Amino acid sequence: MSDAETKEGTAQDAKDEASPKTDETAALAPKADDAAAQAKPAYRPPYAFLVIVSAVTLVADLGTKHWAVKNLSDPFERREIIDGFLGLVLAHNPGGAWGLLQNESPAVRVPFFILVSIVAIGFIVSLYRKLAPDQTALRWGLPLVLGGALGNLVDRIRYRHVIDFIDMYTREGTWLDNFIERFTGPTRGGYHWPTYNIADIAIVAGVLLMAVDMFQSRKAEKKAEAAK
Template identity: 50%
Template sequence: MQTDAGAVAPPESPVSPPDSQPASGHVDDEKRASTWFLIVVSGLSLAADLGTKAWAKHHLAGFDGQRLGAKKIEVIKDYLDFIYALNPGGAWSFLRGLPDSLRRPFFLFVSASAIVFIVSIYRRVPHHHTAMRWGLPLALGGAMGNLVDRIRYGQVIDFIDMYIVRGGREHHWPTYNVADIAIVAGVGLMIIDMLLPA
C-alpha cells in the first residue's frame, strides 16, 4: 500500500476471523469432562469389584460344616457358583507356583505399570474414539481392584466359578472376580476401537 507521499506503508498484520481462533475454553471443558469420565467409570469399576469381594469374604470364606467343604452359593445349577478362593498368581493362576518373594513384587510392579500406562494413554485418545474411551477406564478400575488385593493380602480374591458338567464330571473355568470382568471388557473394547476405521 502506498501513502499520499508515495512511501510504502508496512503490510497490515493478517487477523484471523473469530471463528478460526482456537476455542481454548471449549478445549478445557472437554478435557475436564474427559477426566471426570475416567474418574467416574474407573471408580465405579473399582467400587463394584471391592464391594463384591468384601461380600464374598464375609459370606463365603471359611468351612461349611454341613457340606464338609468350602462354602458355596449355587447361582445357576451345573453352570455357575459363588465360592471363595484366593489366587496368588495372575489370570488362570499364572505364576502361581513362583516363590512369594518374587511373585508379589512382580505383580505389584505389573499392576502399577498398567495403571500408569492406561492413564497416560487416555489423555491422548481422540474424543470420537468412544470404544477406547470406555475400555481404558474399565481396565483401569479392574487393575486398581486387583492391585488393592495384592497390597492388602498378597493375593487376589476370586469368587465367580463357572463350569459345565459332562460325563458326570465338572469342568471348571478358572475362578475370577469383577475386576477380571472389567479388564476383559475394557481390553475387548480397545481391540474393537483399533479394528474400527479411524
C-alpha cells in the same frame, strides 16, 4: 504553481503510495481472522469421567470381595446361581490369570505383580491423556481396566493374593460341555473356568473395548487413504 497546490499534490502522492499497503493489510486481515477461528484449543479428555468410572469399578470389586469373604468362608461353601453353569465359591489366587506364577515364592510373585500393575496404571493414564473426541470405546475401556487393575492391586498389597469368587463350569454330558470339548478335548467331569472376580470382568470388558477402538481407528485410516 502555487505553494498550496504543490503541498496538495505532495499529500495526494503520499496518500496514493500508502493506499496499496492499506489495501494489502486489509486483504490479510480476513486470513488472520480465519486462522484465529481455526486455532481451536486442544481437546482435553474429561478426567472426571476416568475417575468416576474407575472408582465405581473399584468400589464394586472391593465390595463384592468383602461380601464373598464374609459369606463364603466356610469350607466347601458354595452358592449356585445357575445350576450346572454358574456359582459362587471363595478362592484365593496367589498368581495371575490362569494361575500364572502361582507356584513362585511370595518374595518373587508379589513384587512382580505389584510392579506390573503400577506400570499398567501409568500406561492407562498416559493413553487416556491422548484421547481424541471420537474415541468413545477407548474412553470407556481405559477406566474399566484401570478400576479392575486397582482392585486386584489392593488385594495383592493387603492379602498377597487376589480374592476370586465367581465360578463358571459345565456338567459332563451337557450340550455346553460337548460344545467345549470340540475345542479342548475331553473335559473329564465337565469343564471348569478359572474362578474370577468383578475386577477381572472389568479388565476383560475394557480390553475388548480397546480392541474395538483399534479396529475403528484402522478402518478410519483405510477410509482416509482411499479418499486421497
